[in-house]
């Protein structure tokens with residue numbers, strides 16, 4: 485008669501339980517885990533690429549009024565709608581979005597689960613009248629040739 | 630006196646009911662994993678129950694499909710008060726990638742009060758444990 489797991493059973497008698505004592509002993513998420521989104525409005529250029537690639541439509545951009553200073557852009561990442569696919573971060577040309585390893589996203593009100601940021605998009609300076617005339621003259625000159 | 634003891638022990642040992650309303654199974658697998666020896670929520674006195682009539686905490690997964698909506702609400706109404714409704718994952722909160730579909734009735738809070746929302750798709754087991762600990766706190770408050 486054989487007891488194939490007798491050794492294991494005996495060993496397990498004296499080894500520690502394999503249960504993770506989670507809330508007492510904190511645990512780091514593995515590297516590359518796609519958790520809570522962090523958004524850096526300083527880097528964003530409001531190109532809207534992240535909105536295009538987000539399949540559940542979790543990202544919204546609100547544009548404010550244009551004035552001399554620029555335009556207020558507000559980006560909202562709705563984590564209660566996100567699938568944590570990281571497409572937005574991969575497609576962002578400026579690396580403004582990152583998925584951190586923070587996994588614990590608990591809220592009693594789901595509207596708290598929103599990451600947002602806002603910045604003022606500078607309007608590019610208007611070209612001076614002179615350059616416009618110059619370019620016109622140039623095109624006319626090249627057209628007559 | 631007996632009632633006092635029963636109320637106290639009910640808070641110490643909340644029973645959990647898992648309600649799947651058309652989930653993709655991701656959240657369900659993660660919820661099952663916290664009942665395994667690895668995470669073992671029985672440390673907090675939690676026990677999985679098979680009937681909503683004995684449950685204190687209901688964990689809802691899935692985007693509430695049209696087929697399951699009426700049944701899910703019926704099941705939720707069978708849970709005795711005070712109950713705590715935990716919505717697990719993005720699906721019951723918003724419909725996730727399925728939102729706008731003809732067969733999806735999410736979000737869940739259109740129909741019932743959701744006490745705790747756990748974000749993730751699916752949430753990590755540790756996050757679910759955090760959510761359940763929060764649910765136990767709320768249950769304590771509700772029972773007074």
Ligand code: SF4
Pocket residue numbers: 534537538539540541542543561565566567568569570571572573
């Ligand atoms: S991680 Fe995916 S689902 Fe979440 S905001 Fe980015 S693109 Fe959208």
Ligand code: SF4
Pocket residue numbers: 527528529530531532533534535575576577578579580581
């Ligand atoms: S976060 Fe990145 S992809 Fe999204 S609008 Fe800003 S720059 Fe574009």
Ligand code: SF4
Pocket residue numbers: 652653654655656657690691692717718719720721725749750751
């Ligand atoms: S939240 Fe994500 S993992 Fe959970 S049921 Fe929905 S799609 Fe599946």
